[in-house]
Amino acid sequence: MNITQLPFIKEIYGFLGHDLTATVTGILIILVFVPLNSAFLVWVERKVAGHIQLRPGPMEVGPHGILQTLIDAVKLMSKEMITPKLADKFLFWLAPIIIIIPAIVCFVVIPFSPLMQVREMNVGILLIFSFSSITVLSILMGGWASNNKYALIGAVRAVAQNVAYEIPLLLSTMSIIIMTNSFKMSEITAAQSPVWFIVYQPVAAIIFFISTTAETNRAPFDLVEAESELVSGFHTEYTGMRFALFFLAEYTNMFIAASMGAVLFFGGWHGPFFPGLIWFVVKVYILIFVIIWVRWTFPRLRFDQLMNFAWKFMIPVALINLMITAIVLKVL
Amino acid sequence: MLNIKTIDDASINERVYQLNLGPQHPSTHGVLHLLLKLDGEVVIAADPIVGYSHRGHEKMAENRIWEQFLPNTSRIDYLSGLIYNQGYCMAVEKLCGIEVPERAEYIRVITSELNRISSHLLGIMAFVMDIGAFTPFLYGWDDREHVLDLLERVTGSRLTYCYNRFGGVRNDIDQEFCDGTRRFIDRLRGRFKDYHNLITENIIFIKRTRGVGIITEETALEFGVTGPSLRGSGVNYDVRKNEPYSVYPEFDFEIPVRKEGDVMARYQVRMAEMEQSMNIIEQALDNLPEGPVRSHVPRFIDPPAGDIYFAFESARGAVGYYIVSDGTRVPYRIKVRTPSFSNLFVLTRVLPGNFIADAIATLGSIDVVVPEIDR
Amino acid sequence: MRSLSGLKEYIKEILTGSKSLVIGMGITFKRLFMPIVTVQYPRRKLTMTPNFRGHIEAIYFDDTKSHHCVACGLCVRTCPSHVIKVQGEKEKAGGRKYGQKYYIDFTKCSLCGLCVDVCPEKTLTFSHEFELAYLSRWDGVIDIMRRLEAVTK
Numbered sequence: 001m002n003i004t005q006l007p008f009i010k011e012i013y014g015f016l017g018h019d020l021t022a023t024v025t026g027i028l029i030i031l032v033f034v035p036l037n038s039a040f041l042v043w044v045e046r047k048v049a050g051h052i053q054l055r056p057g058p059m060e061v062g063p064h065g066i067l068q069t070l071i072d073a074v075k076l077m078s079k080e081m082i083t084p085k086l087a088d089k090f091l092f093w094l095a096p097i098i099i100i101i102p103a104i105v106c107f108v109v110i111p112f113s114p115l116m117q118v119r120e121m122n123v124g125i126l127l128i129f130s131f132s133s134i135t136v137l138s139i140l141m142g143g144w145a146s147n148n149k150y151a152l153i154g155a156v157r158a159v160a161q162n163v164a165y166e167i168p169l170l171l172s173t174m175s176i177i178i179m180t181n182s183f184k185m186s187e188i189t190a191a192q193s194p195v196w197f198i199v200y201q202p203v204a205a206i207i208f209f210i211s212t213t214a215e216t217n218r219a220p221f222d223l224v225e226a227e228s229e230l231v232s233g234f235h236t237e238y239t240g241m242r243f244a245l246f247f248l249a250e251y252t253n254m255f256i257a258a259s260m261g262a263v264l265f266f267g268g269w270h271g272p273f274f275p276g277l278i279w280f281v282v283k284v285y286i287l288i289f290v291i292i293w294v295r296w297t298f299p300r301l302r303f304d305q306l307m308n309f310a311w312k313f314m315i316p317v318a319l320i321n322l323m324i325t326a327i328v329l330k331v332l
Numbered sequence: 333m334l335n336i337k338t339i340d341d342a343s344i345n346e347r348v349y350q351l352n353l354g355p356q357h358p359s360t361h362g363v364l365h366l367l368l369k370l371d372g373e374v375v376i377a378a379d380p381i382v383g384y385s386h387r388g389h390e391k392m393a394e395n396r397i398w399e400q401f402l403p404n405t406s407r408i409d410y411l412s413g414l415i416y417n418q419g420y421c422m423a424v425e426k427l428c429g430i431e432v433p434e435r436a437e438y439i440r441v442i443t444s445e446l447n448r449i450s451s452h453l454l455g456i457m458a459f460v461m462d463i464g465a466f467t468p469f470l471y472g473w474d475d476r477e478h479v480l481d482l483l484e485r486v487t488g489s490r491l492t493y494c495y496n497r498f499g500g501v502r503n504d505i506d507q508e509f510c511d512g513t514r515r516f517i518d519r520l521r522g523r524f525k526d527y528h529n530l531i532t533e534n535i536i537f538i539k540r541t542r543g544v545g546i547i548t549e550e551t552a553l554e555f556g557v558t559g560p561s562l563r564g565s566g567v568n569y570d571v572r573k574n575e576p577y578s579v580y581p582e583f584d585f586e587i588p589v590r591k592e593g594d595v596m597a598r599y600q601v602r603m604a605e606m607e608q609s610m611n612i613i614e615q616a617l618d619n620l621p622e623g624p625v626r627s628h629v630p631r632f633i634d635p636p637a638g639d640i641y642f643a644f645e646s647a648r649g650a651v652g653y654y655i656v657s658d659g660t661r662v663p664y665r666i667k668v669r670t671p672s673f674s675n676l677f678v679l680t681r682v683l684p685g686n687f688i689a690d691a692i693a694t695l696g697s698i699d700v701v702v703p704e705i706d707r
Numbered sequence: 708m709r710s711l712s713g714l715k716e717y718i719k720e721i722l723t724g725s726k727s728l729v730i731g732m733g734i735t736f737k738r739l740f741m742p743i744v745t746v747q748y749p750r751r752k753l754t755m756t757p758n759f760r761g762h763i764e765a766i767y768f769d770d771t772k773s774h775h776c777v778a779c780g781l782c783v784r785t786c787p788s789h790v791i792k793v794q795g796e797k798e799k800a801g802g803r804k805y806g807q808k809y810y811i812d813f814t815k816c817s818l819c820g821l822c823v824d825v826c827p828e829k830t831l832t833f834s835h836e837f838e839l840a841y842l843s844r845w846d847g848v849i850d851i852m853r854r855l856e857a858v859t860k
Contacts, residue, residue, distance in 0.1 A: 048739070050743075051738075051739050051740075051743065052735045052738055052739050053738075054738060054741065054743055054744045054745070055743055055744070055745045056743050056745055056747065059747065293732065293735065293736065294732065296735060297731050297732050297734075297735045298728065298731065313721070
């Protein structure tokens with residue numbers, strides 16, 4: 001308790017109490033971590049994409065281009081934030097804000113290590129799902145308010161795609177939840193002590209990863225922002241810092257999706273020698289690498305094929321998996 | 333689905349909206365303006381609007397002497413620059429009755445087939461990029477870099493060549509070029525296996541391209557489609573076999589033909605054509621005769637009065653030069669019949685009834701080079 | 708039974724499809740560890756092949772300690788882009804002309820090589836220079852005789 005004896009912090013600690021101080025500190029750390037993480041992930045994606053394509057990626061700014069994202073952020077901040085003349089001004093302004101706030105809120109329940117979790121909620125997983133569904137609303141707002149046909153097509157596709165892929169996502173997560181009887185992320189992590197859940201539920205893992213790739217609008221499901229068809233999808237008309245917020249939100253969503261995957265299937269912070277935090281971060285970044293790797297390998301699906309894939313393949317398989325899990329758990 | 337086929341009918345319906353797949357777009361190959369009328373995601377009518385890159389090549393031909401038109405020919409279709417160059421020289425040689433030495437003909441064939449390979453690599457990989465896979469594009473460019481290095485060793489330029497002259501070619505090839513070409517052919521054959529595994533066998537690619545954008549045989553013949561788009565619809569027509577020119581009758585190669593007429597068929601035809609080009613190059617390198625590379629031609633030629641139509645096969649289809657000469661040093665009229673012009677307008681018949689995504693895939697698979705359309 | 712064979716087709720498609728996807732991912736993973744093919748230009752430069760077409764320059768001949776241009780004007784007439792301007796002078800009446808100024812506007816030259824081919828004295832050739840960036844348009848109009856003098860001094 002020595003840090004709380006410092007003069008300024010002692011007053012706040014005395015005023016707020018233990019729980020609330022921990023929460024406020026956690027939130028401040030998250031607010032610092034999210035932009036840094038997104039900047040790092042942008043650099044990682046560009047380097048991995050470059051090396052897959054036999055080229056070096058950014059190399060000029062900083063050693064091996066590590067400061068590239070910082071300079072890009074500075075450049076984006078210096079650009080003019082244009083609002084199209086006939087756009088719906090309020091919704092146009094609101095859409096980038098609404099896409100980033102739920103992403104940051106979802107960080108509150110992620111267990112980085114046995115002690116480092118900002119707030120432990122009884123319905124942790126449900127919170128993450130409900131907040132990540134708000135991004136659909138933001139995409140629709142951005143697409144509609146832009147007064148641009150390309151943006152509208154992209155937004156409409158996004159709504160259908162996100163709604164369709166929520167269902168296999170929830171069903172595959174249910175298979176894990178009925179195994180542990182709890183929605184709390186920390187309890188699910190603790191229950192994977194000897195054996196990780198991916199050994200018990202490989203099918204659910206595959207369905208989960210495909211669904212989160214679709215939910216975060218990454219390739220091969222990135223029709224929403226398909227660069228070759230609709231010039232940039234729903235964020236065609238956004239410039240400057242607003243575009244940067246959309247970008248930031250995409251990589252933050254990727255991080256949340258990967259950390260959910262790590263918690264649900266790969267044992268969270270469990271691991272032999274190193275402290276829990278390092279194992280968690282390693283697992284999350286390996287999963288993010290897999291997502292990036294998939295993006296740069298496959299072409300994208302056509303829209304009706306995507307919906308067919310969700311309704312005719314993913315949902316039946318997820319349902320069958322859930323039924324088999326329930327039957328096995330009842331029998332054993 | 334609405335049963336409306338023409339633009340005039342479509343403007344009556346209220347749900348239909350107009351989308352400009354405009355001149356500035358990441359995936360129209362050049363400045364092509366495609367005016368689509370859409371109902372939701374289904375295309376009702378498609379209308380290409382051309383003319384954004386009209387540079388006046390045919391008018392320039394009327395103000396220059398015969399030799400001065402040579403750089404222009406490379407720039408009409410910059411991806412098959414050597415083939416157009418060769419075609420123009422052969423047309424004028426046929427008009428004047430100039431004999432070309434045997435070695436020059438073989439060198440022309442080797443360089444033209446290398447150019448055809450590089451054009452197909454770019455065309456196929458740009459089409460795959462439109463479908464969404466970004467990496468095969470760069471793998472194709474890596475192979476294309478080797479072709480461009482080989483051609484640079486011979487001609488000095490990488491994209492717009494001015495290598496053929498009346499009576500032959502400008503300079504000779506050396507042994508290093510022949511060895512380099514053979515190594516490149518072996519390397520490319522190994523890379524084809526990678527391309528097959530990464531693209532052709534990929535289930536997503538198959539689902540995107542099979543049964544999509546079907547051009548029937550009647551439609552193709554009606555619109556005057558030539559090249560791989562025609563051979564993908566079942567018609568066995570290639571200018572190199574049907575109206576042979578240069579030394580092509582001496583080589584043993586096949587013309588790949590597929591019956592389905594969809595996007596996958598055109599893609600497979602192009603891949604197989606690259607294979608056949610490699611066969612031609614190997615046979616030409618094996619049988620390369622000795623001799624001069626340019627016959628003696630006056631510095632500024634004086635063709636007789638008359639006209640000639642000369643057809644040859646570029647990477648995109650059958651090209652024709654219609655040259656009218658009135659006996660002076662300046663041509664009277666040079667008209668270029670380019671294959672992309674006819675191939676493009678097939679879209680007005682093929683696109684209605686498809687989704688936007690299929691429209692992009694079909695446009696990519698026809699392999700249009702827009703500067704060729706509006707010379 | 709038709710529904711059962713339909714189910715078998717469905718499962719077979721899923722299995723072959725997944726196998727093709729995994730093979731595709733293997734190819735890109737392998738490429739991740741192969742060396743890059745890009746030459747990072749300002750730090751590493753490539754040497755050009757002997758035939759490379761850089762901008763036009765005059766060849767140095769030993770007998771005149773300079774070029775062989777006689778200002779005949781054939782290259783001026785042959786150039787498709789009309790970028791060449793030559794001026795010559797005669798030392799004595801009835802003698803040969805000797806080229807004094809030779810301007811090429813390299814902002815318009817298309818490197819076709821017709822001037823090099825048509826020269827009767829074979830005094831022109833392609834150099835290997837490609838780093839041609841200027842600050843004003845008139846810097847692109849170069850007198851290649853002066854350039855030859857500067858290079859051979």
